[in-house]
Amino acid sequence: NAGVTQTPKFRILKIGQSMTLQCTQDMNHNYMYWYRQDPGMGLKLIYYSVGAGITDKGEVPNGYNVSRSTTEDFPLRLELAAPSQTSVYFCASVLGETQYFGPGTRLLVL
């Protein structure tokens, strides 16, 4: 039982490039979340999903897209990377009301 896994751990992007942050959980949780954490700040919700095929926007969705084709996977897509998207990205899944977090992906956009 690996819990929530995220890849890559670290990535440098050039402005305008695109990439997909991967998130996988093996706990069969229906609810999954994507957050970003800027230095010295709390986590801000980007997108979330309550089950396969269902996604919804959070507090800061602009510049991002998600899909949820399976229960296990919840990838986050950046289409046109901007310096403002430099952050640490966390994926989480929820059982009941308890959140379980992945280790994070550190993204630097230059």
Next chain:
Amino acid sequence: KQEVTQIPAALSVPEGENLVLNCSFTDSAIYNLQWFRQDPGKGLTSLLLIQSSQREQTSGRLNASLDKSSGRSTLYIAASQPGDSATYLCAGGYGNQFYFGTGTSLTVIP
């Protein structure tokens, strides 16, 4: 808009001292309040979850309380140890979404 605040941003205490971390939220229609621990460069680990119908939860040396009427939650750590040094974040759950505070960075001095 839901807002969650944590004061102070940083706290240093000598080993063995009891301490209280504070979390405030603006919307009393909270579903639950969760406390997390975050070590540098790591993801978040859930410590305690308090349902809206509960007043407190305990786990070992940790005790969390919730007062919806005053919009406050506290995390009490008894007999602090250097291993407790980390950033502690609280998150208010509202429906399917969670709103995080900016965290309190705790240093326990041996």
